[in-house]
Amino acid sequence: MRAKVRTVIAVVGAALLIGCVSGPAVSDSAVSKGGPGKPTERDRVLVFSKTAGFRHDSIPDGVSALKDLGAAHGLAVDATEDGGAFTSRNLARYDAVVFLSTTGDVLDEAQQKAFEGYIGRGGGYVGIHAAADTEYDWAFYGGLAGAYFQSHPAIQPAKVNVEDRAHPATSHLGESWERTDEWYNYRSNPRDRAHVLASLDESSYTGGTMNGDHPIAWCQEYRGGRAFYTGGGHTKESYADTAFRQHLLGGIRWAVGAAQADCRPEKGYAPLFDGTAESLSQWKQAGPGSFTLSDDGTLTSSGGMGMLWYAATAFGSYSLKLDWKMASDSGDDNSGVFVGFPPSDDPWSAVDKGYEIQIDATDAPDRTTGSVYSFQSADISKRDRALNPPGEWNTYEIRVEGERLRVYLNGEKINDFTNTDPARSLRDGHVGIQNHGADDRVSFRDIRIKELPGKASRSSAPPGD
Missing domain, CATH: 3.40.50.880 (Class I glutamine amidotransferase (GATase) domain)
Structure with a gap:
């Protein structure tokens, strides 16, 4: 061969x-x-x-x-x-x-x-x-x-x-x-x-x-x-x-291995965002910037720095999956997926009290795609083998069980992190996607979640409601 x-x-x-x-x-x-x-x-x-x-x-x-x-x-x-x-x-x-x-x-x-x-x-x-x-x-x-x-x-x-x-x-x-x-x-x-x-x-x-x-x-x-x-x-x-x-x-x-994808069996996921405006009704924008919903069911970030977060429910033990791609002509875009943060209208609350799974082509290893931002780099060799280039879709699975957080990129495990910071906890928190800045355009599709055995989800009213 x-x-x-x-x-x-x-x-x-x-x-x-x-x-x-x-x-x-x-x-x-x-x-x-x-x-x-x-x-x-x-x-x-x-x-x-x-x-x-x-x-x-x-x-x-x-x-x-x-x-x-x-x-x-x-x-x-x-x-x-x-x-x-x-x-x-x-x-x-x-x-x-x-x-x-x-x-x-x-x-x-x-x-x-x-x-x-x-x-x-x-x-x-x-x-x-x-x-x-x-x-x-x-x-x-x-x-x-x-x-x-x-x-x-x-x-x-x-x-x-x-x-x-x-x-x-x-x-x-x-x-x-x-x-x-x-x-x-x-x-x-x-x-x-x-x-x-x-x-x-x-x-x-x-x-x-x-x-x-x-x-x-x-x-x-x-x-x-x-x-x-x-x-x-x-x-x-x-x-x-x-x-x-x-x-x-x-x-x-x-x-032939020229493109990557998550081809593991998938059952039991519930949609958080399914491409419709109706499914965005339980999401809330925190901070400046926004996301634009296109006719094909894609959300694309603009402006910032802000965050679109799922306000209806906090999650404890779960598998979160979503599809994303870098969408600008430069191919060097910045965004991320936040997990484990308390409800807030301030996007910096997610930065300070949760964790971000980074999407960024160029930065220090602990601040590029697949990293737990500023805490732990992805396995770079595995990440690079699994990553599709800008303009093509990738799939994240972010798996949270207790204080353990694992990141899969197109079906490949690229990060395994355990929280030891007493000021943060992954056991109960919200999820969200970041809009980073005016020149950063990242698109998202099909955000879905499967709750795992462990702590049940908890409904929470968004601040001000």
Whole structure:
């Protein structure tokens, strides 16, 4: 396998982005890549579209689309329908393998073993549509794909609810996505095992059989590798659709390690801010500046220094998740997430009596992204591997249990801090987001919380009410 943090396998039915080969590619010597943002060669993807059952007539369109995306975005793509390409030596050449509408038993036992080893060494997988209708007797593959196909109704339009708008496969979409496709029902629900990116609104079409919880795209870390699956892609028209092509590109970028995201399963979170003006009714601005709510449900800071804080409830033991990105042209913006502070109209109360999880590209280590501001730096090497660049979305999980505070960036733990200051306590406090200054623009989406066993939340009236 090429020397790289992540290797990804995408099987989309033909070659992904650049070249197209009719048979298994011959291995070249491994080529080392530079550090983050400094590749010495392009990421390489193998598109695999062998079928042993139903064959989709959209496969050539899928191959062509993947080649176009590769050419435009610096991905080298080979395509094959020969299972002989699945050798340890050959797979090591690729950063991802895309299964494009494969069906039936497409790999023999030796090829399966080579692929399992590839994933175990950090390889990546991308499954498109009928990739879920593949290798029913190979348990490893079933876990990798996330769920097996069961049935489908006729091709028809449906509403897709976008559950994660930070992942590169879905960050370009609104809260819902109307499109026409052949909508699969699955034999099991992957939600407990994988991170659901989008789900079908079964009331928007006929023939859904998953009792109202119908994932249609998901991602997961699986046995050492990365796995992304989307149920779309039956129709030829899908591969000419700009939004669907971006969906595929984002999934591939994550699978090859070119973009980061939190793909841990997520259940049990309640929204504090869901993109609507109504959900802001329990938030309060402290100090100067403001946040602007855009039509796509994004809050963006301006002016300051102030803070928008959730005034209805103080929290004790919880997991707080939110999506953020630096939004100015400079890419050097300043903001943060405050936790554990008492109710106040003065933003400095949060500074003096709570803790800030920093968002800032350039400063001292204990004052940059992922730090507990001025108290403890993030693990810089882990932070830098997990961080997406300015203009792209990141996800924080801030986990508070007792006086312990842990920070996860795109699923990677980057800070573990314990409060020992008697003037502060994480056991009972509010949460908020900072607007730092006139030149600092940071955007936020989907602020949600899950209370953990421990002290219950406490309602509190905002000052002056």
